[in-house]
Amino acid sequence: MPHVWLHDRDEHDYIVRREDLLPHCVVSVRDVSEDVEGYREVVRRLAYGFNDYAALEVAERHNRDCEREIARHIPTTAELDAAPWLEGWAMADEGHPWMHGWFFGHPEIEDGTHGHTSSVLQVDEAQPPRWVRTESRLYRLGVFYPPAERExxxxxxxxxxxxxxxxxxxxxxxxxxxxxxFLRSTGRIREAKVDRMEQAYREERERLS
Incomplete structure (x- = not known):
């Protein structure tokens, strides 16, 4: 059975997921005086494990609240100054909600290591974008390379x-x-693949010139 708390900070309900898969349910009672029985019913349903649509809707409402809050939040200068860099970044192929790049200043990843972020939640709307927010942290975005050159x-x-x-x-x-x-000299990549990369790069340069 999940743990349930009440709060009166605002009108939002919150679901806190834990590793043992039992959620902590924090239910808003800001206006409890207006509908005491209604709040008791929501808490009862939450406490018994999301076994009906009304309880599931509470969880969905929480998720929507979180997404809206994230979308409204523009990083401060201090937040950006403290964020790691992602150089040579690129969005992953379709179907994967993360961003690739070389990491710098990350607390858990060696500088200059290539990898991908956790799922992307928000990208700066400036052109070119200056930052990206993922599920785990905020990143500053460095240089961007066109796809063929980046490959x-x-x-x-x-x-x-x-x-x-x-x-x-x-x-x-x-x-x-x-x-x-250099790639041809290593012998580690098929000649046909290097030819394809070269052709794609030359066509890309022609389009961008």
Whole structure:
């Protein structure tokens, strides 16, 4: 059975998930004087494990409240200053709600390591965006590379066998021809794949010029 508390801070109900899968239900009673029996009924249903639609609606209402609150929140200068960087960032392929990039200043990830964030909740509406908020934390967004160029930089950096150094760029330089030559020289990537990356890069440069 989940634990249930009442609060009168605002009009929102809250569901706190725990590792043991038993939720903590915090139910608003701000205007309890207007509908005492109604609040008692909601608490009773919550306490018995979300076994009907009315209790499920309380949980859904909480989720919608959280999403609206997140969407309204623009990071402060202090929050941005404290946030880690995501360099060479890119949204994941369709169906995956996270962002890829090279991490810097992350408390749990070595600088220059490539990886992906937790699910993205909000992206700055500026162009180019300056920050992204995920389920786990806020990130500042660094340089963005067009997709074909980024793919070449990614594979070059990966096969270099080291993370990106602070102040360096993924791939080691801005010389894409040198990167392509390096990828061919390693023998670790099929020649046809390098040819495809080169062709995509040249078409991308033509579109963007």
């Amino acid at each position: 070449i930089r990614y594979w070059t950096q990966k096969h270099s066998g080291r993370p990106v150094g602070r102040g360096d760029v993924p791939g080691g330089s801005d010389d894409i021809e040198t990167m392509l030559a």
